[in-house]
Amino acid sequence: MSIEVRDVSKVFVGSQALNGVSLEIPAGELVALLGPSGSGKTTLLRIIAGLEAPDSGTIHFHGEDATERHVRDRRVGFVFQHYALFRHMSVLENVAFGLRVRPPSTRPNEAEIRRRAHDLLRLVQLDGVAGRDPSELSGGQRQRVALARALAVEPNVLLLDEPFGSLDAKVRKELRRWLRRLHDEIHVTSVFVTHDQEEALEVADRIVVMNEGRVEQVGTPEEVYEHPASEFVYRFLGDVNLFHGRLVRPHDVELARTAQGAGAVLATVRHLRPFGAVVRVELDGLDGGQTIEVEVARERYVELALQKGDQVYVSPREVDPPHRFGRERPA
Amino acid sequence: MPQALAMRTSAPPRPRRAGPAAEPALVRWILMATALAFLALFLALPLVVVLTEAFRKGVGVYAAALRDPDALAAVRLTLLTAAIAVPLNLVFGVAAAWSIAKFTFPGKQLLVTLIDVPFTVSPVIAGMMFVLLFGAQGWFGPWLADHGIGIVFAVPGIVLATIFVTVPFVARELIPLMQEQGTEEEEAAMVLGASGWQTFRRITIPSIKWGLLYGVIVCNARAMGEFGAVSVVSGHIRGVTNTLPLQVEILYNEYHLAAAFAVASLLALLAIVTLVARSLVEWFELHRRTDTTHEQETTA
Amino acid sequence: MSLHRKASVLPGFGLSLGFTVTYLGLVVLIPLSTIFVKSAGLGWTGLWDAVTTPRVLASYRLSLLASLTAAVISAVFGLVVAWVLVRYPFPGRRLVDALVDLPFALPTAVAGIALTTLYGPNGWLGARLAPFGIRVAFTPLGIVVALTFIGLPFVIRTLQPVLEDLEADVEEAAASLGATRWDTFRRVLLPAIRPALITGFALAFARAVGEYGSVVFISGNMPMRTEIAPLLIMTKLEQYDYAGASAIAVVLLVISFTLLVTINQLSSRNRLTGATD
Numbered sequence: 001m002s003i004e005v006r007d008v009s010k011v012f013v014g015s016q017a018l019n020g021v022s023l024e025i026p027a028g029e030l031v032a033l034l035g036p037s038g039s040g041k042t043t044l045l046r047i048i049a050g051l052e053a054p055d056s057g058t059i060h061f062h063g064e065d066a067t068e069r070h071v072r073d074r075r076v077g078f079v080f081q082h083y084a085l086f087r088h089m090s091v092l093e094n095v096a097f098g099l100r101v102r103p104p105s106t107r108p109n110e111a112e113i114r115r116r117a118h119d120l121l122r123l124v125q126l127d128g129v130a131g132r133d134p135s136e137l138s139g140g141q142r143q144r145v146a147l148a149r150a151l152a153v154e155p156n157v158l159l160l161d162e163p164f165g166s167l168d169a170k171v172r173k174e175l176r177r178w179l180r181r182l183h184d185e186i187h188v189t190s191v192f193v194t195h196d197q198e199e200a201l202e203v204a205d206r207i208v209v210m211n212e213g214r215v216e217q218v219g220t221p222e223e224v225y226e227h228p229a230s231e232f233v234y235r236f237l238g239d240v241n242l243f244h245g246r247l248v249r250p251h252d253v254e255l256a257r258t259a260q261g262a263g264a265v266l267a268t269v270r271h272l273r274p275f276g277a278v279v280r281v282e283l284d285g286l287d288g289g290q291t292i293e294v295e296v297a298r299e300r301y302v303e304l305a306l307q308k309g310d311q312v313y314v315s316p317r318e319v320d321p322p323h324r325f326g327r328e329r330p331a
Numbered sequence: 332m333p334q335a336l337a338m339r340t341s342a343p344p345r346p347r348r349a350g351p352a353a354e355p356a357l358v359r360w361i362l363m364a365t366a367l368a369f370l371a372l373f374l375a376l377p378l379v380v381v382l383t384e385a386f387r388k389g390v391g392v393y394a395a396a397l398r399d400p401d402a403l404a405a406v407r408l409t410l411l412t413a414a415i416a417v418p419l420n421l422v423f424g425v426a427a428a429w430s431i432a433k434f435t436f437p438g439k440q441l442l443v444t445l446i447d448v449p450f451t452v453s454p455v456i457a458g459m460m461f462v463l464l465f466g467a468q469g470w471f472g473p474w475l476a477d478h479g480i481g482i483v484f485a486v487p488g489i490v491l492a493t494i495f496v497t498v499p500f501v502a503r504e505l506i507p508l509m510q511e512q513g514t515e516e517e518e519a520a521m522v523l524g525a526s527g528w529q530t531f532r533r534i535t536i537p538s539i540k541w542g543l544l545y546g547v548i549v550c551n552a553r554a555m556g557e558f559g560a561v562s563v564v565s566g567h568i569r570g571v572t573n574t575l576p577l578q579v580e581i582l583y584n585e586y587h588l589a590a591a592f593a594v595a596s597l598l599a600l601l602a603i604v605t606l607v608a609r610s611l612v613e614w615f616e617l618h619r620r621t622d623t624t625h626e627q628e629t630t631a
Numbered sequence: 632m633s634l635h636r637k638a639s640v641l642p643g644f645g646l647s648l649g650f651t652v653t654y655l656g657l658v659v660l661i662p663l664s665t666i667f668v669k670s671a672g673l674g675w676t677g678l679w680d681a682v683t684t685p686r687v688l689a690s691y692r693l694s695l696l697a698s699l700t701a702a703v704i705s706a707v708f709g710l711v712v713a714w715v716l717v718r719y720p721f722p723g724r725r726l727v728d729a730l731v732d733l734p735f736a737l738p739t740a741v742a743g744i745a746l747t748t749l750y751g752p753n754g755w756l757g758a759r760l761a762p763f764g765i766r767v768a769f770t771p772l773g774i775v776v777a778l779t780f781i782g783l784p785f786v787i788r789t790l791q792p793v794l795e796d797l798e799a800d801v802e803e804a805a806a807s808l809g810a811t812r813w814d815t816f817r818r819v820l821l822p823a824i825r826p827a828l829i830t831g832f833a834l835a836f837a838r839a840v841g842e843y844g845s846v847v848f849i850s851g852n853m854p855m856r857t858e859i860a861p862l863l864i865m866t867k868l869e870q871y872d873y874a875g876a877s878a879i880a881v882v883l884l885v886i887s888f889t890l891l892v893t894i895n896q897l898s899s900r901n902r903l904t905g906a907t908d
Contacts, residue, residue: 362715363715372756377745377749426646426647427651436648451891452841453864454739455862464661495658517641527641527642530642556737556738563865576844583848592748598741602737606733
């Protein structure tokens, strides 16, 4: 089911959380709302869910205006950052909850409810812990239970609020991949909120970059990374260097012992960090004293025999089109 | 009012083993002896006195005092009063905690302070208010007289005064508890399709059940033990408007000491049962608590 | 500014708030207002005259001083007890901990007669103190004893969570810097628990000022000497001097409300800044 957000604004005491946001989310896609804290992404998610009401603007599901619909009538699934599992119920009962509270006319019988709950737990690979209490599970397990619970009511839309924010880095990565695979299997329109650009780039079909209550750009991961629409997007999605008014990615910068072309800048190596297949080099520019971050391939690093304190020439590679946002500024 | 006497919601840490940086053993022993002696003197002794005085004239006199019709009437009235006051304040406590813990609105802090007011009002003043309202020269006095309804110097007045005095008890237990539990579980339930009533019944109530029980226990203890407020309102009519605490007072003032302490021992027993029940409930709450938030885990 | 409601998707806001406010209005506010209305009927001069008679002033003085003294004693010994309960494991600690709440659970009348019997001329303690010329029952000292009894749990229960939350590393840091144990206590620990100590003291004081049942037996109720303000109110009521009783009550209510507001301010400030560094 597709989602359309039309000109939604929301004010919380003192601050404008959302300012005339409009957005289209095609059916079946996995979309990330990406932005720093305060960008309004969680507020927008909650408005789509019906947990908050917009001050102005409308929300449409599959073309129908759903703005006035109560959250329980919207057929959305919501996964909270801190899981919000029902603490006094077993895992199975948590997953079965949505089915149990259906009105008698649409409620399946007891056997059917249990069957469906077990099916979902199998889907998230947790059928073995069906009888346990949420307190006995790890964070990653709890989040998967929360997901199963949300899916139990066969929602048209799945909404996830920083679903992996409370987890360890390693667990986060595993669950990210797992979410992607799950989405490929069940194809429910899904929207998740994150402040981690790596997560958004890796998982989403489409990224909505938000800042201060506004949408900065909407596009595929390649689009927002390679063709950013504004300096904010460029900076938020990765490291940048500033060369003569141009923003350049660390891997688009060349290092050499001799000057290569007119744009070359002399710099002193301050720090070397091997990082798998690349080496991250931090340099102090001698003119202007800016800090430059460069990523070089391991072979190049060995070839150059770089040492701390060496002076090398730094030249940005030509990118087409070049990213110029505003005038030259001190770094 | 700070939650000084509210139920614990997290387990206290075990006392630390004293390291070399701690106070010397002699100081520790002195402090411990002082503390225990103080508690024995101020808390334990009075309790012991009640029991010894109650049985001073032997078990026969003790039993007779408890079988006395006035004493039995006092028991009945005390139970009746609690049976009315506690459920009413239970409903109030739940409603107040729900509105305060789950929503924000202007004047919330004022409301919380207002709920604490009965705590700070002297019991005598609490009783007096109802005399001024419903007494013969009170605001409703003439109207009540015309309709032959007696509130002051009758059972209804006692019940009203007790209700006033015990208003805060359940609310004070539930408000911090529900604030701590937040709104996410209820929100999750609503997203899953539950109605408001289903959410409240299936999600909220089970989460607060021990806090509720705790509040009821302490509310009941106060309702049964209230003295000053009831003393003003009751008129001390023997066998009719005497609760157990008032019966104790009458017997004591008439120098029937053993009988007074016999009745008092019932109330002391109530106090002990209250303390035990409270500890049990607290223990249940702590051991049933599950922490489903803010955990870093190392397994997926 | 709009009335912003957090989580307004949750049901029952109007119902629960409406019921709460109505209930409070009927049970608490309207009855309380009768006191103010009645004493207002005296007019300012009448009110002033009623509360400044020597007997009334003596009762205020007695109530306030005795409550203050009792609160101080509760604070000092309450700190010792709380410290011992939190820091020194000993067999039966949990039992003793439960006992601390006894004054809160025990009906005041029972406490009153027990204390009177204990400290009376023939009581276990009263008889032992008499040879030293110390009389407790029927003197202001007895009142202080009774008020200490009821104020103790407030101090202890306010201090315990704060003591429990103190981090060990701060004390260890002080020790490693060369501080003696007493220094560490005075300069590091005491400031950290001072807010809670003050709050507990204020709670005990507030409770003591209005206390009736525990005190009325042991005090002897001699006007000008051992007549506390609540008892004087009771006496006036028995004489049907409702206006006079209201006048005395109004002053007590003002004191109580001031204390309540102060305590709430203190404790919310504690929560914001934290009781430890």
